[in-house]
Amino acid sequence: MNKIEEALNGLLKKYDVQPDKALNLLPGWEFIGKKIQNGDVPLLTWRSNRKFTELKKIVSARVIENVCMLRFSCFGSSDTWSFEALLYREFDLCEFLSGGRIMSLHATITAGQAGNVIVRLDNGIIGSVEVGTQLPSGHKMVDRHEIIARRGVASDIVVDTQVPQSSIYSYTDQGLETYKDVDNELFGFDELEVEHIRSAFEVMKNPEITQELIRQHNHLTNLVKTALESDSQNRKVEIKAVEHY
Amino acid sequence: MRPVKIAILSLTHGHTRKYFQTLHENPNLEWVAVSAESEKVRDIFLRSNYNVPCYMSDQEMFEKHPGIEAVVMASANNRHIGQVRECAKRGIHILSMKIPTFMMDEYDQMIKLVEESGIVCQVELEMHYNPVVARIKQLFEKESLGRTSSINATNITLSPVWAFPWQGVPEESYGKRVPLCEGDHRFRGGALCDHPHIFDMIRWLTGSDIEYIYAEAGPNIRTDLEVEDILLVNGKMKNGVSFLLDPSWSRLEERLEVPGPGWEVFPKRMEVNFTISGEKGVMLADCFGPNVYHNGAPNDRYTVQYTYFDEWIGLMDEFVNCIRNRAVPKINLRWHRKTIQAINACYESIATGQPVGFSRRQWIRLR
Numbered sequence: 001m002n003k004i005e006e007a008l009n010g011l012l013k014k015y016d017v018q019p020d021k022a023l024n025l026l027p028g029w030e031f032i033g034k035k036i037q038n039g040d041v042p043l044l045t046w047r048s049n050r051k052f053t054e055l056k057k058i059v060s061a062r063v064i065e066n067v068c069m070l071r072f073s074c075f076g077s078s079d080t081w082s083f084e085a086l087l088y089r090e091f092d093l094c095e096f097l098s099g100g101r102i103m104s105l106h107a108t109i110t111a112g113q114a115g116n117v118i119v120r121l122d123n124g125i126i127g128s129v130e131v132g133t134q135l136p137s138g139h140k141m142v143d144r145h146e147i148i149a150r151r152g153v154a155s156d157i158v159v160d161t162q163v164p165q166s167s168i169y170s171y172t173d174q175g176l177e178t179y180k181d182v183d184n185e186l187f188g189f190d191e192l193e194v195e196h197i198r199s200a201f202e203v204m205k206n207p208e209i210t211q212e213l214i215r216q217h218n219h220l221t222n223l224v225k226t227a228l229e230s231d232s233q234n235r236k237v238e239i240k241a242v243e244h245y
Numbered sequence: 246m247r248p249v250k251i252a253i254l255s256l257t258h259g260h261t262r263k264y265f266q267t268l269h270e271n272p273n274l275e276w277v278a279v280s281a282e283s284e285k286v287r288d289i290f291l292r293s294n295y296n297v298p299c300y301m302s303d304q305e306m307f308e309k310h311p312g313i314e315a316v317v318m319a320s321a322n323n324r325h326i327g328q329v330r331e332c333a334k335r336g337i338h339i340l341s342m343k344i345p346t347f348m349m350d351e352y353d354q355m356i357k358l359v360e361e362s363g364i365v366c367q368v369e370l371e372m373h374y375n376p377v378v379a380r381i382k383q384l385f386e387k388e389s390l391g392r393t394s395s396i397n398a399t400n401i402t403l404s405p406v407w408a409f410p411w412q413g414v415p416e417e418s419y420g421k422r423v424p425l426c427e428g429d430h431r432f433r434g435g436a437l438c439d440h441p442h443i444f445d446m447i448r449w450l451t452g453s454d455i456e457y458i459y460a461e462a463g464p465n466i467r468t469d470l471e472v473e474d475i476l477l478v479n480g481k482m483k484n485g486v487s488f489l490l491d492p493s494w495s496r497l498e499e500r501l502e503v504p505g506p507g508w509e510v511f512p513k514r515m516e517v518n519f520t521i522s523g524e525k526g527v528m529l530a531d532c533f534g535p536n537v538y539h540n541g542a543p544n545d546r547y548t549v550q551y552t553y554f555d556e557w558i559g560l561m562d563e564f565v566n567c568i569r570n571r572a573v574p575k576i577n578l579r580w581h582r583k584t585i586q587a588i589n590a591c592y593e594s595i596a597t598g599q600p601v602g603f604s605r606r607q608w609i610r611l612r
């Protein structure tokens with residue numbers, strides 16, 4: 001049993017949730033290019049991250065009103081991330097945070113390592129998605145999500161800064177070390193691991209969401225494929241509905 | 246585990262609403278009732294739509310629900326001694342708000358009542374269940390900074406007095422009306438009484454106690470309050486660590502009667518930050534950050550929307566564990582006594598204009 005499973009089992013036991021051991025609970029991008037098998041559940045793990053939960057609340061509770069544009073970016077290192085995985089994540093965040101569905105996109109990508117996509121959603125919102133896998137090996141993800149509305153702007157980056165902040169900065173002769181601990185019940189796990197455990201727990205608690213996760217996975221896989229086509233064909237592409245699963 | 250039948254007393258403390266979700270969702274708790282101290286707080290509670298019966302007196306609630314095993318004592322500081330007496334008499338476990346009392350004779354009575362009745366009394370110091378604090382503690386234990394030299398800690402917030410008026414009334418907040426110092430029209434009972442966390446944290450992190458402490462009250466930024474809202478504290482621990490604390494209400498607020506969106510004027514309504522220097526380096530920590538940010542409704546002001554709020558889960562988990570397994574809470578009355586003494590010493594320092602030292606059992610004037 002790996003440590004993610006161990007932590008999940010701890011939550012299941014604590015909250016008295018019956019585990020379904022047949023489920024294969026992995027971040028959705030792990031299933032890109034694979035056929036979903038019985039028991040596979042493509043998790044949209046980032047949706048469990050509190051920064052995105054709160055950003056979504058800001059939009060859905062109309063703290064900012066009439067969203068017009070999204071400015072998202074996400075950079076990772078290629079030893080951890082694929083370009084497609086980051087696109088998959090960011091496309092989902094466009095839809096999750098804005099409450100719309102991407103209906104067209106135009107992508108420009110270089111060498112399958114860096115690029116950007118302009119999307120339009122069915123609620124009229126437009127967005128830029130900038131993605132790359134050229135951060136140095138082992139570097140933590142650097143991302144930014146800014147939501148611009150007629151009334152207000154929301155962001156996960158503090159004003160007048162460029163990069164995500166940490167909770168702790170420790171300066172010693174070993175150099176600078178940073179820490180960001182976000183979940184006391186899951187203390188010791190990094191942010192991405194916490195996302196994974198929390199989203200897997202959510203499926204165990206509410207197994208009825210599985211079909212919706214698979215539907216969204218198929219849609220996101222199609223968006224990623226369409227972005228690659230848009231770049232190679234140098235054209236804007238309308239999204240066709242995909243419902244197979 | 247059989248869920249603990251729990252109630253909330255009074256509903257007048259600023260932290261009351263933080264418990265609603267945890268009491269509602271924690272499978273080890275059965276939230277059976279609340280008592281309200283006024284029709285106003287009752288009506289606010291009823292609007293929160295928790296289907297929990299609300300009574301207008303503790304007595305009536307206890308009589309209607311004889312199975313209550315534990316309470317969250319969410320009342321003004323001066324109400325605590327009476328409620329502790331009642332709970333001890335009934336054998337009901339207590340989760341006390343962060344200040345059991347500032348009156349040391351009452352405090353010692355509380356210790357006696359709790360120990361003689363065998364109930365659990367845990368003091369709500371939620372920073373102990375904060376993941377950033379857990380990391381700081383771990384780094385301390387690993388001695389990543391080597392021997393600690395100094396700590397600067399802030400616990401600065403807006404003032405809650407407009408929503409929780411007892412926090413601006415010296416008798417209810419501090420326990421009696423004591424002038425801050427000669428010639429000052431203000432009284433003890435303000436920001437200092439609201440922010441014990443950093444006093445507790447420096448003791449817990451360093452594993453030492455305060456040797457002496459000095460405090461200076463500034464001019465109030467809210468001139469209509471009769472309690473202090475701006476102050477600074479410094480001093481030294483017995484192990485030589487120097488410290489600087491800011492427990493002020495230095496973030497202005499809209500004067501809302503019910504806390505909610507738009508309460509803050511300054512973007513971040515509450516911070517607990519540490520700067521720790523050691524022989525091998527320096528560490529900076531923000532226990533409630535990073536977060537997300539907006540300038541939307543209701544006031545179109547730049548605002549921090551917090552992403553850190555699970556302290557109450559760990560805190561209640563420990564309380565339940567102590568009740569069911571007869572354990573002593575980490576933050577018990579005996580541990581917390583020295584923190585309360587330190588705060589009283591700050592007031593003494595403000596009154597005398599000099600640092601105050603601690604002997605084995607009490608504080609003493611140094612000059």
